[in-house]
Structure formats: structure tokens, C-alpha cells
Amino acid sequence: MQALKFITCGSVDDGKSTLIGRLLVDTQAVLQDQLAGVQRQGQTDLALLTDGLSAEREQGITIDVAYRYFATPKRKFILADTPGHEQYTRNMATGASTADLVIILLDAHRGMTVQSRRHGYISALLGIPHFVIAVNKMDLVQYDQEVFKRIQTEYKAYLEKLGVKNAYFIPISALKGDNVVESSTHMPWFHGSSLLDHLEAVDTQNRLVYAPFRMAVQRVSRPDQNFRGFAGQIGSGVVKPGDRVRALPSGRWTKVTRIATFDGDLQEAHAPMSVTLTLADEIDISRGDMIASGDEPQIAKAYEATIVWFDGHPLDTTHDYLVKHTSQTVPARVEKVKHLVNVAKLETEPASSLAMNEIGVVRIATSRPLFFDPYTENRITGSFVLIDRKTNATAGAGMILGAAEGSAESGQDRLARLVRHAVAEDARLNLPADDTQAIEILRNLLKGVVK
Numbered sequence: 001m002q003a004l005k006f007i008t009c010g011s012v013d014d015g016k017s018t019l020i021g022r023l024l025v026d027t028q029a030v031l032q033d034q035l036a037g038v039q040r041q042g043q044t045d046l047a048l049l050t051d052g053l054s055a056e057r058e059q060g061i062t063i064d065v066a067y068r069y070f071a072t073p074k075r076k077f078i079l080a081d082t083p084g085h086e087q088y089t090r091n092m093a094t095g096a097s098t099a100d101l102v103i104i105l106l107d108a109h110r111g112m113t114v115q116s117r118r119h120g121y122i123s124a125l126l127g128i129p130h131f132v133i134a135v136n137k138m139d140l141v142q143y144d145q146e147v148f149k150r151i152q153t154e155y156k157a158y159l160e161k162l163g164v165k166n167a168y169f170i171p172i173s174a175l176k177g178d179n180v181v182e183s184s185t186h187m188p189w190f191h192g193s194s195l196l197d198h199l200e201a202v203d204t205q206n207r208l209v210y211a212p213f214r215m216a217v218q219r220v221s222r223p224d225q226n227f228r229g230f231a232g233q234i235g236s237g238v239v240k241p242g243d244r245v246r247a248l249p250s251g252r253w254t255k256v257t258r259i260a261t262f263d264g265d266l267q268e269a270h271a272p273m274s275v276t277l278t279l280a281d282e283i284d285i286s287r288g289d290m291i292a293s294g295d296e297p298q299i300a301k302a303y304e305a306t307i308v309w310f311d312g313h314p315l316d317t318t319h320d321y322l323v324k325h326t327s328q329t330v331p332a333r334v335e336k337v338k339h340l341v342n343v344a345k346l347e348t349e350p351a352s353s354l355a356m357n358e359i360g361v362v363r364i365a366t367s368r369p370l371f372f373d374p375y376t377e378n379r380i381t382g383s384f385v386l387i388d389r390k391t392n393a394t395a396g397a398g399m400i401l402g403a404a405e406g407s408a409e410s411g412q413d414r415l416a417r418l419v420r421h422a423v424a425e426d427a428r429l430n431l432p433a434d435d436t437q438a439i440e441i442l443r444n445l446l447k448g449v450v451k
Contacts, residue, residue, distance in 0.1 A: 002204045003076040007095045009123070010105030011115040015136045019105065019174035020068065020081045023196065026181040027070055074200040090310040090357055093122055093397060097383070100204045101130035103195075108141045108171070111151050114344045117158060121343045124162040125306060125359070125399065127379055130202055131159065131167035134195065139173040143186045161346060168198055208271040212294025213237030213245065214373070214381050216326030217287055221276055229260055229276035230285055232327060235380035237294065238270040239277070247283045248290045248299070248371045254281040271380075288328025290371045297373050297381060300403035302365040304338070306375075309354040311388060311395040315362075316353065321395060322387040323366055326380070331367040331389070338362060354396075363404050375399035 008016045068079050080095040096102065102123040106116050123131065133155055141147045148171045159167050170179055171190055178184035181196045193201070214235040221229040239245070243256045258278040259266040269275045277291060290297070309315055315334060323332040338361045340351035354360045364386075375382030386396040 002206075003078055004101060004199060004202065004204050005078045005080075005099050006101040006103060006199065007080040007082050007092075007099045007128075008103045008105065009082045009092055009096075009119040010136075011107065011110070011113045014105040014107045014110075014116075015174045016081055016105055019103070019134065019136065019172070019180065020079060022174045022177055022180050023079075024068060024070055026177060027072055027196070072196070072200060077199065090308060090397075092119065093126065093308045096123055096126045096128060097397065099123075099126075099128050101132060101199070101202060102128045103132045103134055105134050105136045106151055106155065108135050108137045108147055108151065112155050112158070116155070118343045120155070120159055120164070121162060121341075121346070122308070122359075124159070124164050127375065127399075129207065131164055132195070132198065133159075133167050133169045135169065135171045136174055138171045138178060138187065139176050143171070143178075143184075145187070145189045148190075168192070170195055170198070206271060208236040208378065208380065209238060211236035211271075211373075211378055212297075213239050213243070213292060214297065214378065215239070215275075215277070215291045216328070216381075217285055217289045217291065218327045220286060227278070228282075229258075229278045230291060231274070231276040232291075233274045234269060234271045235326065236271045236378050238268060239275075239293070240268045243293060245277075245279075245291050245293045246296070247279075247285050248292060248297070249369065250284060250289075252281070252283050254279045254283055256280075288326075288330075290326070292371070297371040298403050299369050299371055301367075301369050302335070302363060302404040303370070303372070304361060304363050304401045304404050305384070305398040306341075306359065306361050306401060307354070307386065307396045307398040309356055309358050309360070309396045311393055312356050313388070313395075314353045314355050315360075315396070320389045322389055323364065323370070323384050324387055325370050325372065325384040328370075329387070330370070332386070333365050334362050334386075335365050336363045361401070362398075364398070365404075372400050374402050 008020060010016050068081070070077050070079070080099070082092040082095040102119075104116060104119050104123070106112060133152070135148050135151050138144075138148065148169075152169045156167065156169070170192055171187055172179040172195060173184070173186075174180060178186055179190065179194050181194060183194050184190070192198070214237060215232045216235060217230045218232040219230075221227070221231050239256055239259065241256050241258060244253060245256055246253050256277050257280050259269050260276040260278065266275065285291070315337065317334050317336065319334075321332045321334065322329050337351050337353060339348040340354065340358060340360045342349050343359065348361075351360055354362075371381070373381045382400045384398045384400065385394055386398060387393070388395045
């Protein structure tokens with residue numbers, strides 16, 4: 001069964017690190033000397049197994065994203081304990097960006113908080129497919145079923161507003177071990193699986209395998225005059241020798257002739273494998289270009305995106321940034337902040353900038369077109385990182401909503417782009433790009449390219 005990548009998040013002191021410590025101890029993933037190192041007054045402090053930084057130990061809060069690896073006979077796990085404090089929202093977003101499942105902890109005594117709303121919103125925004133809502137510290141409310149039901153009803157309604165359905169709610173006590181690895185005898189009214197049993201059974205089928213084929217070219221491989229391949233990681237979809245694919249931005253159609261790897265040729269490759277493709281035709285392709293098939297990606301130089309702001313310096317619409325998208329990095333400018341998202345109220349507020357850890361919707365323009373799918377359809381081609389050109393710091397992480405109004409490539413623009421490319425590529429015509437005769441000749445040449 002495929003490894004499960006999951007994160008834990010929740011408000012400060014909801015017990016995230018204790019829960020992870022309990023999972024590690026009860027699945028025997030912690031060595032005896034590690035256990036001895038987290039003893040306090042004769043008792044094991046489970047939270048210290050993940051709170052590795054000295055600042056975390058001193059303050060009693062999680063700051064960094066702590067990754068841990070463990071396995072059971074049924075499955076391997078990669079877990080991330082993410083910060084609960086609001087000022088570390090960017091850390092939480094980083095940990096959530098590649099997760100298959102999120103465990104959101106709620107304190108049974110406190111119930112739903114602003115931070116639990118924030119974590120639910122960010123997890124839904126980042127497209128995490130599976131939600132587990134663990135109502136922790138049930139021992140402090142005498143394992144009261146009514147307390148659990150009240151929190152479940154309230155938070156379920158909030159998640160449904162975010163479009164999250166089928167979240168798994170479970171009452172637990174991370175400190176006592178109730179319903180974490182073994183089912184609890186203190187809550188006979190709960191008939192669901194324990195947390196670990198649920199994690200072992202959840203389906204982590206890679207949805208990107210069933211999406212249209214996309215591969216951003218990372219490197220052109222030319223070890224000798226007889227081999228010319230295009231190396232990259234498959235972002236989505238499946239590819240086989242003989243498949244008809246399109247090279248972007250040229251728009252030229254061709255066929256895949258080989259799928260080469262270090263271990264030999266393959267008859268099929270899928271996301272997220274890294275491979276080298278050879279093509280039937282000599283096409284001008286370089287790093288940052290895309291090889292695609294199926295429904296075409298959108299092409300635009302301006303697009304709208306939801307962005308989580310990471311930088312200590314506020315977003316500045318007059319500042320120069322870089323957009324790192326798939327395998328290309330292009331100069332960019334944030335033209336406009338459309339609005340700020342109030343996560344607690346699920347409302348939008350007017351804004352002209354974004355401060356660190358704030359979330360908003362912006363319009364971004366790039367120096368050359370990007371080939372993308374909306375983030376809701378493809379987490380790989382729909383995501384990007386914004387970089388400050390002066391400091392080289394990561395300024396924000398974005399999820400593309402779609403092409404900005406009036407910026408999507410029209411059919412006429414696409415034809416013009418194809419013609420310009422063909423003129424540059426086919427020098428034997430020896431005709432200027434503005435020559436009417438050249439344009440007519442190229443139109444005929446491109447009949448098999450332009451649909």
C-alpha cells in the first residue's frame with residue numbers, strides 16, 4: 001500500500017505534538033534512548049519527541065515543521081507536526097502543500113477556535129483530499145458524548161462551507177492513548193475505527209495519474225549526436241511510447257518514441273515519476289517548456305491566484321518579484337490585491353497589500369506566458385512560489401484560480417505565436433516574419449498543428 005503523507009495541526013496546546021508522540025511510542029517507532037531523553041520527573045513527555053528546537057522546548061509551542069517517519073505492518077507513514085500559532089501560518093501551509101491527509105485537533109474543553117477555522121480553511125485551500133477531525137482531551141470532560149457531538153456538529157457545518165465532505169470525526173485522548181492506536185474502553189458509545197486503523201485504511205490513490213498528461217522540461221539531455229531527450233518529472237497523467245503529445249509554447253504536435261530512465265526504457269510512466277522522453281520530430285524545446293496531451297492547459301501572461309504571504313516585508317505592488325512555476329522562473333509583478341480573506345468569518349475584506357501569514361486573492365502578471373491548470377484541477381501545474389528579486393527570499397506561495405480577465409491567449413494570438421515560432425525555426429524559407437507570402441505558406445504548413 002502507498003505511503004501516507006499526513007499533517008497534524010490545531011490551536012496551541014491542543015495536543016498535536018503529544019498525539020504524534022503517542023503514535024510513535026505505541027507503534028514502537030521510538031528507541032529506548034530517545035524515550036529516556038524525554039523523561040521529566042519520572043514521566044515521559046511525549047511532546048518532546050517532536051518539539052526538537054530549543055525554542056520550542058522553552059516556550060512549549062511548536063514552531064518548525066517536524067517530519068517523522070514510521071511504519072506498521074500495513075503501511076508506511078510520513079507525518080508532519082505543524083505549528084498551531086497564528087504567526088506560523090506559513091509553516092503550516094508549507095507542511096500541508098504535499099499532504100494526502102490532515103488531522104485537525106480540537107480541544108474538547110475549548111471546542112472550535114479561530115485557529116481551528118484557519119487550519120480548516122488552509123487545508124481546504126491547499127486541496128488536501130482527506131480530513132480527520134480529532135477531538136482531543138476527552139479525559140478532561142469525562143469522555144462526555146454530548147461534548148463530542150456538539151463540537152462535531154459545529155465544525156462539520158464550517159467544513160461543509162469550505163466544500164469539505166466526509167471528514168472523519170473521532171474522540172481521543174492523546175495523553176491517555178484513548179482511540180489513538182487502540183479503541184477506547186472509556187467511550188463505548190463511539191463505534192468508529194481508532195485513529196491508526198483509519199490512517200492504515202485510507203485510500204491514497206494518486207488523483208494526478210488520472211489528470212491530463214503534463215511534464216515540465218527540466219533539462220535537455222544530449223550526451224551524443226544520436227540522442228536528444230527531454231528530462232523532467234511528470235506532473236500529472238500517464239505517457240506511453242507512441243502517444244501524441246504537444247510541445248508548448250511552440251504548439252507543435254509529435255509522438256513519444258522512448259521513455260528512457262537510468263534503469264532502462266519503460267513502456268509506461270506516470271506522475272510523479274522522473275523520466276526522459278525522446279520525440280519523433282526535431283522540435284525546439286528548452287528548460288521551462290511543457291510537453292502535454294489531453295485537455296490543453298491554459299496559457300496566459302496574467303492570472304488570478306490565492307496567495308499565502310510568507311515574507312516579513314508586506315506585499316508591494318511596485319516591487320519586482322520572480323514566479324517559480326514548474327521548472328521555469330520568470331520575472332513578475334503583483335498588479336493588484338483584489339481582497340484579503342478573513343478566515344474566521346469566511347468573508348473577503350478590501351486590501352491593497354498582504355502582511356506575513358495573511359491570505360488574499362491577487363492578480364499577477366509575468367514577463368512571458370505560463371502554461372497551467374487551475375489549482376483545483378492540478379496541484380502541480382496550478383501552484384507557484386513568489387520570490388523577492390532583491391533578497392531571493394520566498395515571499396509567498398500561490399494557488400492559481402485561472403487566467404485574469406482579458407489575458408487568456410486567443411485563437412488569433414495562438415496562430416500568430418505559432419507562425420512566429422515556425423519562421424524562427426524553419427530558416428530555409430528565408431522570408432521575413434512580416435512577409436505576406438511567408439505567412440500564407442506557414443498557414444498551410446501549420447494546418448496539421450492548429451486545431
